[in-house]
Amino acid sequence: xxxxxxxxxxxxRPTRQRVALARLLLEKGGRHITAEQLxxxxxxxxxxxxxxxxxxxxxQFTEAGLLREVIVDPGRSYFDTNTSEHHHxxxxxxxxxxxxxxxxxxxxxxxxxxxxxxxxxxxxVRVGPERR
Amino acid sequence: xxxxxxxxxxxxRPTRQRVALARLLLEKGGRHITAEQLxxxxxxxxxxxxxxxxxxxxxQFTEAGLLREVIVDPGRSYFDTNTSEHHHxxxxxxxxxxxxxxxxxxxxxxxxxxxxxxxxxxxxVRVGPERR
DNA sequence: CAAGAGATAAGAATAATTCTAATCTGCGCT
DNA sequence: AGCGCAGATTAGAATTATTCTTATCTCTTG
Ligand SMILES: [Mn+2]
Ligand SMILES: [Mn+2]
Ligand SMILES: [Zn+2]
Ligand SMILES: [Zn+2]
Numbered sequence: 152x153x154x155x156x157x158x159x160x161x162x163x164r165p166t167r168q169r170v171a172l173a174r175l176l177l178e179k180g181g182r183h184i185t186a187e188q189l190x191x192x193x194x195x196x197x198x199x200x201x202x203x204x205x206x207x208x209x210x211q212f213t214e215a216g217l218l219r220e221v222i223v224d225p226g227r228s229y230f231d232t233n234t235s236e237h238h239h240x241x242x243x244x245x246x247x248x249x250x251x252x253x254x255x256x257x258x259x260x261x262x263x264x265x266x267x268x269x270x271x272x273x274x275x276v277r278v279g280p281e282r283r
Numbered sequence: 284x285x286x287x288x289x290x291x292x293x294x295x296r297p298t299r300q301r302v303a304l305a306r307l308l309l310e311k312g313g314r315h316i317t318a319e320q321l322x323x324x325x326x327x328x329x330x331x332x333x334x335x336x337x338x339x340x341x342x343q344f345t346e347a348g349l350l351r352e353v354i355v356d357p358g359r360s361y362f363d364t365n366t367s368e369h370h371h372x373x374x375x376x377x378x379x380x381x382x383x384x385x386x387x388x389x390x391x392x393x394x395x396x397x398x399x400x401x402x403x404x405x406x407x408v409r410v411g412p413e414r415r
Numbered sequence: 416c417a418a419g420a421g422a423t424a425a426g427a428a429t430a431a432t433t434c435t436a437a438t439c440t441g442c443g444c445t
Numbered sequence: 446a447g448c449g450c451a452g453a454t455t456a457g458a459a460t461t462a463t464t465c466t467t468a469t470c471t472c473t474t475g
Contacts (some may be wrong), residue, residue, distance in 0.1 A: 164441060166453065186432080201455050206432065220357075222407075226431060226462075228357045240395060243402065255391045257406065263372060264381060267410035274389065274406050275354075278399035296472060298422060318463080333424045338463065358431075358462060 154178070161215035171198040172208050176218070182232040183221065183239075183248035189230075221248060223275050238274035251276070286310070293347035303330040304340050308350070314364040315353065315371075315380035321362075353380060355407050370406035383408070 154173040155165040163169060175192050176182060184192075190205045209230050212218040221229040223241045229248055240249040255274060263269050286305040287297040295301060307324050308314060316324075322337045341362050344350040353361040355373040361380055370383040387406060395401050 164452070166441070168454070187430095203433080203456080204454055207454080222355060222357050224357075225352075225354050225360045226358055228431085240399075242396070242399060249396060251393060253391050253393050255389060257387060257389050259385050259387045260408065261383060261385050263408065263410045264374070266413055267372075267374060268413045269408055270375065270411045271409040272406065273409065274404065276392065276395065276401055277403045277405065278395045279402045281398055281400045296421070298472070300423070335425080335464080336423055339422085360462085 157217070161217065163211060163215060168198070168200045168204050169208055169211075171196070171200065172205065173212070173217070176212070176230075176232055180232065181250060183229050184232075185227055185229055222273070223248065223277075238276070240276045240278050243277055243279050289349070293349065295343060295347060300330070300332045300336050301340055301343075303328070303332065304337065305344070305349070308344070308362075308364055312364065313382060315361050316364075317359055317361055354405070355380065355409075370408070372408045372410050375409055375411050 152160075154170055154177060157177070158165040158169055158173060171193060172189065175189065175196065175198075176184070186202065186205050186209055189209070190200070190202050193200050193205065209218065209228075213220050213230065216234060217232075219231040219234050221231050221239060223229065223239065224246065227246075231248070233250055238251040238255055240251060241247075242249070251274070257272065257274070284292075286302055286309060289309070290297045290301055290305060303325065304321065307321065307328065307330075308316070318334065318337050318341055321341070322332070322334050325332050325337065341350065341360075345352050345362065348366060349364075351363040351366050353363050353371060355361065355371065356378065359378075363380070365382055370387055372381040372383060373379075374381070383406070389404065389406070
């Protein structure tokens with residue numbers, strides 16, 4: 152399905168900026184990207200878009216289910232083009248996120264606190280350079 | 284062991300500020316606290332300490348293994364007085380962290396990317412108000 | 416108790432993000 | 446095709462959490 156159709160499908164007007172950002176984000180697979188990085192890619196691709204719009208767009212896309220936010224770094228938000236349920240390796244040195252594609256099973260979890268329900272379960276495996 | 288002895292044990296001078304913060308943090312169990320919150324508690328307890336020192340101290344305590352940093356919120360760092368291996372419920376509404384005390388078992392994890400080794404594995408179960 | 420390394424504090428600086436309010440544009444309607 | 450306007454974009458200011466700077470203070474050791 153075209154990017155324009157996907158945007159219409161989630162109720163977002165296919166503006167020049169949203170179409171361009173959606174192309175950068177969604178037409179390659181498995182991306183984990185920050186707002187600054189995406190803004191940089193847009194500029195590199197000669198797409199004129201403000202940083203405010205990049206932030207707006209990332210949040211709207213997330214809201215609409217086209218992206219997922221991954222929280223691994225205090226003070227930096229990553230957005231993930233893989234919206235299926237999955238987990239991550241996070242390299243604290245390079246700041247790189249890597250999908251864990253395999254089926255991971257968690258057992259032994261207690262029930263959530265009463266009055267609350269589980270919204271999401273995130274596993275982050277923090278890795279660093281091998282040292283011995 | 285006294286707070287002063289614990290500080291000496293990890294090579295930190297027991298200054299007035301560090302002793303007071305350590306008392307607030309370590310003499311009650313199971314705390315998950317931000318720098319601002321701890322600064323507020325210190326002020327409430329008539330401990331004169333600057334916010335910069337609270338940040339310095341939290342990082343030094345973490346470095347020294349007296350605390351653990353928990354990353355669940357972009358733009359806010361939580362520090363955990365429970366330094367044993369454990370996981371968390373995080374209430375996105377209230378910003379509250381709750382320890383998962385039970386033994387949780389994760390199976391099916393692939394090996395870390397080559398050249399890296401696992402430093403830590405964090406599970407965050409994000410919960411919200413029950414809605415139906 | 417003097418000296419000096421290390422610690423603290425106030426405020427400036429930084430970084431990521433959000434807000435404001437002015438301008439622009441996609442799109443339904445004629 | 447042109448109008449009108451809700452919704453979108455923008456530049457820059459504002460906000461928030463955190464870190465940095467540098468002058469002043471205070472533990473520790475002799
Ligand atoms: Mn956000
Ligand atoms: Mn930190
Ligand atoms: Zn991912
Ligand atoms: Zn905890």
